[in-house]
Amino acid sequence: MLDNDVALVVDDSSTVRRVVVNILRDYLNCRDIFQAANGTEAINLLGKLPRVDWIFCDWEMPGMTGDQVLMEIRKNPRTANIPFIMITTRSDRDSLVAAVQAGATSYVVKPFNAATLVNKVRAVIGQLERRKAERYKVHGELPVHIELEGHKGQGAELLDISLTGLLCMTPQPFSRQVAVFDQGQVVLGGEPSHFDPLTIQAEIVRLEADPNHPGRTDKIRVALRFQPMEKEARTRLVSLTEQLRAGTTVK
Numbered sequence: 001m002l003d004n005d006v007a008l009v010v011d012d013s014s015t016v017r018r019v020v021v022n023i024l025r026d027y028l029n030c031r032d033i034f035q036a037a038n039g040t041e042a043i044n045l046l047g048k049l050p051r052v053d054w055i056f057c058d059w060e061m062p063g064m065t066g067d068q069v070l071m072e073i074r075k076n077p078r079t080a081n082i083p084f085i086m087i088t089t090r091s092d093r094d095s096l097v098a099a100v101q102a103g104a105t106s107y108v109v110k111p112f113n114a115a116t117l118v119n120k121v122r123a124v125i126g127q128l129e130r131r132k133a134e135r136y137k138v139h140g141e142l143p144v145h146i147e148l149e150g151h152k153g154q155g156a157e158l159l160d161i162s163l164t165g166l167l168c169m170t171p172q173p174f175s176r177q178v179a180v181f182d183q184g185q186v187v188l189g190g191e192p193s194h195f196d197p198l199t200i201q202a203e204i205v206r207l208e209a210d211p212n213h214p215g216r217t218d219k220i221r222v223a224l225r226f227q228p229m230e231k232e233a234r235t236r237l238v239s240l241t242e243q244l245r246a247g248t249t250v251k
Helices: 014-026 039-048 066-075 093-101 114-133 173-177 231-245
Strands: 006-010 032-036 054-058 084-088 106-109 143-148 154-161 165-171 183-188 198-208 219-226
Touching: 006 014, 006 039, 014 032, 014 054, 014 114, 032 039, 039 054, 039 066, 054 066, 066 084, 066 093, 084 093, 084 114, 093 106, 106 114, 143 165, 154 231, 165 173, 165 198, 173 219, 198 231
Parallel strands: 006 032, 006 054, 054 084, 084 106
Antiparallel strands: 143 154, 143 183, 154 165, 165 219, 183 198, 198 219
16 A cells, blocks of 8 residues: 555554554565654655655654644655544544644544554545545646647646646637647646646646626636656645645735
8 A cells, every 4th residue: 555655653652663664664565664762863854855755753752742743844845745644642632633734634542452553544544535526726827838649839827736736728720720639738837826836747628618607708728737756846746735725925
């Protein structure tokens, strides 16, 4: 399940770290696992590692506590979206709600067994998959340029976007040049926005008239589906959709 992922396990107890590592390896097939004995060591590791996909962190640690680690991770754009599972002895509702409000993706209450941790990870994966399909309306202007194989590039007006694709508006003559399943790339951002250009491979999956203006003939809506992308591009796309989800302008 986590075959291609990198995990970081943070706990001042070597016994707990060993238990979590064994579960990740034996039940979730995660092979790249790093360990930190305290919060400071965890933050230092995150600064050195090229990527980390999962963090499993104890709450009650001396020095830098788990919630303090979480705050540092969430305020750093490079690590802000890493799934963070808090491990804690606190089982009261107020504490668990506080952990989620602080930005924890999920939590595991000690003592726990392999099935409990595996189910938590599965639930988080399901949550992430559902978020991929959520589309967010655009607040402000974000430049979009469509570059399809064998066709001239075309600027477009972005209507909404998700982690799987986007919907945009283009001049109607563009629809005469292209067809469903044409492939190429879209470039998001660049001038005059403050979002650095992000290039993603994509293909057209739908061409349609503007349903909000049935009589309109000068423009057409184009839906594109993103193709598999590198980790860095995915991270930047997540950052963009998070801004839109929060209602933050990307202009």
